[in-house]
Amino acid sequence: MSQSVLRVLFCSAGRRAGLVERFRAAAERLDVGLEILACDMIPEQSAACLLADKSFRVPRCNDAGYPDSVLSIVREHGVDLVVPTIDPELLPLSRAAEDFAALGARLHVSPESVIEVVRDKLRTSEVLAAAGVPVPDSADHAALLANPEALGWPVFAKPGGGSSSRGLQVFQRIEEVPERFPEPMVFQKLLQGDEYTVNMFVDASGALRTVVPHMRVQVRAGEVEKGRTVRRDDLHQIAEGIVRALPELRGVACFQVLDDPALGPRVIEINARFGGGYPLADEAGATFAQWLLEEVSGRICGAHDDWRPGVWMVRYDSAVYQG
CATH class of the missing domain: 3.40.50.20 (Rossmann fold)
Structure with missing residues (x-):
């Protein structure tokens, strides 16, 4: 209604x-x-x-x-x-x-079963890999210490439940890796190449309706500061794989991809929420906010994939005043 x-x-x-x-x-x-x-x-x-x-x-x-x-x-x-x-x-x-x-x-x-996966970066990698989604080889701390050459060097380390680029580190060799960390860590082969955020909308029935990648041209504090929308069939196919791996995923989500020149695109994390760069997708015509309001108000959800590539977002600081 x-x-x-x-x-x-x-x-x-x-x-x-x-x-x-x-x-x-x-x-x-x-x-x-x-x-x-x-x-x-x-x-x-x-x-x-x-x-x-x-x-x-x-x-x-x-x-x-x-x-x-x-x-x-x-x-x-x-x-x-x-x-x-x-x-x-x-x-x-x-x-x-x-x-x-x-x-x-x-x-x-999304349901608890989805959030438990995406909030654990090692489990995210395992679940996606099992579904055929390209991810970097990953290991926990114990596995890396037991087999130091499993990933190759250098390695990228991040908290298993982290967010907002907190606690990221790069180690060049096993001797640099501490024997213990204050929280569980995930280690991956250090990837190179362009980084993308891919915004996606899954409707209330579980259908993937929209996939909007943007290149992260410049990042500040973990959020895109300068970005540009691009159409890439391979990133759309990766989004389809994520939905197959997480069939209960609903609403707005985004995932990060590093497009390594040697390995190709690899998914490095998923955020099951509005990403900080969502306004760029909205400006390009993928109006996720409107589609959610349509679903909530009982209207027909007008989600579509007819958004504009080549739309730039260049952020600047502004202020809100009170008193």
Whole structure:
């Protein structure tokens, strides 16, 4: 059933001002009212919270009470769609999916079975490889120490559950690798070549509707600062493989690819959420925000793959003021 006003809650809203703007534009195109709610640990210091119609303070997303705090906002304000924006909150929210559904809210998170895979980078590599998706050879710490030549050198190391480019390291030889780390690490052969983010939209029935790659021309703090949309059949085929490997994946997701000159494209991670570079895909015509609003409001989802290649995004710093 369609409705005249939709209420969308952005979690861990932080700096996602661009995402808020894309949802507002989508609602205007659909001619529906939209109320934007946002929550963060310190909402008065969040640009997206300041741009929202209402904002709320919540605990850190790894706090045991975090899902209940989000549920409370949904219950009290009649939220229709909940949109998480960072990786660490996906698993705790997915475990409360039935509670959100009972309140009549669409939680934009894939099932727990999917999140458990994509939040573990070693398991991601194993699951994708088993489905024939090209990934770099990977090993955990114990396996690397037991067989130092298994991957070749140098190796790239990253936290198994990390995000936002945290804790990345490169080691040139086994003697440089510490005997222990503060958290589980994944090691991979160091790849070269251009890096791509591939945005994808899987509709409510599980059909892959859109695949939009963009080249990450310049990156800052793990997010694309300069990028350009490109059409590549091989990256579309990789997206199809990811959906086969993770058949319960739903909604918006993105994955990172390194196009190694010797090996070809290799998937290095998956984010089962809106990526930071999503506004570029939206500008190119892949309006994921609108398609989600269509699904939530009971309209026919207009998802398509007719977006424009060659669209550039060059980001700059802006500000939101209060007081």
